[in-house]
Amino acid sequence: MTDLHRLSVREIAEGLAQGKFSSRELTEHYLKRIAKIDAHVQSYVTVTAEQAFVQADAADALRKAGNATFLTGIPIAHKDIFCTQGIKTTAGSKILDNFISPYDATVVTKGKDAGLVTLGKVNMDEFAMGSTSESSYFGATKNPWALDHVPGGSSGGSAAAVAADLAPFATGTDTGGSIRQPASFCGLTGLKPTYGRVSRFGMIAYASSLDQGGPMARSAEDCAYLMNVMAGHDAKDSTSMEKDVDDYVANLNGTSVKGLCIGIPKQYFNVQGLDAEVKARVEESLKKLEEMGAVLVEIDLNMTDAYVPTYYLIAPAEASSNLQRFDGVRYGYRCENPVDLMDLYKRSRSEGFGKEVQRRILIGTYALSAGYYDAYYVKAQKVRRLIQQDFLKAFESVDVIAAPSAPTTAYKIGANLSPTEMYLGDIYTLAVNLAGLPAINAPVGFDKENLPVGLQLIGNYWSESQLLSVVHQYQQATDWHSKRAAIAEENA
Template sequence: MTDLHRLSIRELSEGLAGAKFSSRELTEHYLKRIEKIDAQVKSYVTVTAEQALAQADAADALRRAGGASVLTGVPIAHKDIFCTQGIKTTAGSKMLDNFISPYDATVVAKGKAAGLVTLGKVNMDEFAMGSTSENSFYGATANPWNLNHVPGGSSGGSAAAVAADLAPFATGTDTGGSIRQPASFCGLTGLKPTYGRVSRFGMIAYASSLDQGGPMARSAEDCAYLMNVMAGHDAKDSTSVEKDVDNYVANLNGTSVKGLRIGIPKQYFNVAGLDADVKARVEESLKKLEEMGAILVEIDLNMTESYVPTYYLIAPAEASSNLSRFDGVRYGYRAENPVDLMDLYKRSRSEGFGKEVQQRILIGTYALSAGYYDAYYVKAQKVRRLIQQDFLKAFESVDVIAAPAAPTTAYKIGANLSPVEMYLGDIYTIAVNLAGLPAINAPVGFDKDNLPVGLQLIGNYWSESQLLSVVHQYQQATNWHTQRAAIAEENA
């Protein structure tokens, strides 16, 4: 079969169960596509062909023995921020170019337990710091819709791999929009779960109070299958919450769009820099939801102007602390021939980290330094609480909140936006991480250059099922999620 990459996760599961094709055939199909197409997209950092075929054979044997689960034998790509035992885990950085993890991240281990086949590790902005996937030691990943444009970041490799049909779904992480924004730029569905819903054990830390893993796929249904694997309490992660996990697939029709109150923050649709095409597509998608029975309610989110300055104090401060462990001593990149310990530290870090990471470490270190800690970091944490309260007040009158996922479509590779321009591009996503809320991106059309546009729906705590259900029903009534870039139509 030459079109296996066009099948949904449910269709892949049913095809494997019905012996229409084997996991080895499916895995070989994807590996051939990667070999043929990925030289243009550059989504993979490491392709684990030998291990993938061994896992596929094991999955086929398990299925013959009658012990298979729903996803046994289905391939997946992992963002290169999740530790994988025996496989290089780089976080997109020269600092970890030689690091082979001795253990699996919980998300990876759960995937293995579910029978998923790991195709490889995909590219990302270095240590998840960036919105374009250009901040990678391994070079820029291209957007499958237009190879001259970025796929977004930091989970750009995950988005590009799925959008080019080089993996049926992928893991991503979201610290300030790093699942939702690349999903928007690449025409995919991507879910950022409630903080604590998915284990962070073995996920290389950027900003510990903001980071959260989640699924990226073509549809809400596909994401639901991966959420059923990823979600759940983990004793190895102190921030993981002990709370019952929904069956996200079974709940896909569990929320009625009819009567659903969707909050429309007036501040969000008056943001300077909101592209006219993006605004129009988002408004059209909301009109469609209204036709399906949803009620649109204008709301105020008065803390909107505080999002960017608050986030860009807290996230770099936590990055400064988390990345202090990369010092050239224990593992990772080590400067050659240091003259003393201070020289080892200085050169290992200045040679091992890229420009954006160094910049954020410096900002964070300054914000945490004596004399500035109270003025910057402590104050930002207080404003963070006000942002959370702003959302909770809104949820007293609405069920979900709608917004663009990004103010523009994908930037051109090498656009060289200033740090301020780049950070302002996160205006719609970062508050969700500051508040710890769940949010989802759904593709809702294209701009004049045929680049994808995304609608973001933000939910109250633990409402992942609701978000997936609303988007699933929207996707039953529209076909934006089925659109494919020309490069994805190529057969291996």
């Protein structure tokens, strides 16, 4: 029973169904691993052991009564941006350090309905603003592959928890690459669904037209199981689409790689700052897909230079609007001894928000201010439409588009990248959110420092099944997704 953390989600589910172990035993196994290992990784903000055992016992009772779903009793970690009833929800910020949510996010509710057991809430960049998970009020999460490196962000806690085998899978959110980039840095599979595919209700907003929740796990198959839980229309979210949900697990072999047309944007592979080893590993993975029958076609995506400036006008503008509710009045952090209402607002926000969040609020407020709204925000929205059209034109001739997930492997903790350097690190992921498209990261090898490299596949709208299927078949032919960091091999 010492190697339960090495099982895939399907193997865990089958073991539970066959009575090889109980949900309580499985949950206890993961909680012991968290207690032993997470001091080194710092992926969890809150561990909910007491609640987890209650849920695990309930799952075992359901299974004994013959009322279990396939996933009943399997543990999960939730990014600390999803509201959880009775449990602290911080979004990685001091301003929400004392916030106990009175309700569950829809994603959390769906997990409970499927019988999943919540192990706890995992760390993240403050309000999802960052690419390293260093901006969290609760300290930096470490990359399990190299503890002096970052796990990526903003879903760095989710990525680190799964990569260290401290949860079988985890929820993440992606506003500009926050699932795909940490999945790349930590050697995982991570799916950013089509905008509107997963409910945003109860997910603390960063940029409402860009945010989307998705699964993070070791393999496409494991992600497919969690997508079956997360996806679907939600009347509580006005941006949630009323569209039939695929059975992502049943469709894992539904797309034939043979004859699949993969677009290779020449602009993406000539980006200044693209690491040579990252480029080599991505090209090797594309060669493997070609050997499996895929057809590689060079394409043009002419709006590449507009990705970063467009995103960093729209996202901060929406953040400026969304974060005005955190004012020290109704909930969250409140400064001590304010002299008047204005002092309460100013000090609560300046003391409660970190530097990166303040920077983006100020940028967004400026872009929305009188005299600059049309010049910046409106113009950025027009460019956003051109970026979307650029992708749609490409999809007229190709099935999916390939790119690196990030131009480099994981940064060292404390590298002190300038804001511009950090923003340019998202060059390959931002446009997917601007266009509302789905995209997936798959691990495809390592650099000379044994840090993971990720391949990104971008699909047309509602093509999550296709993306999961292509990556699943690639993973049947390779073993990069099964590689484990040394810390993940430790037994509790």
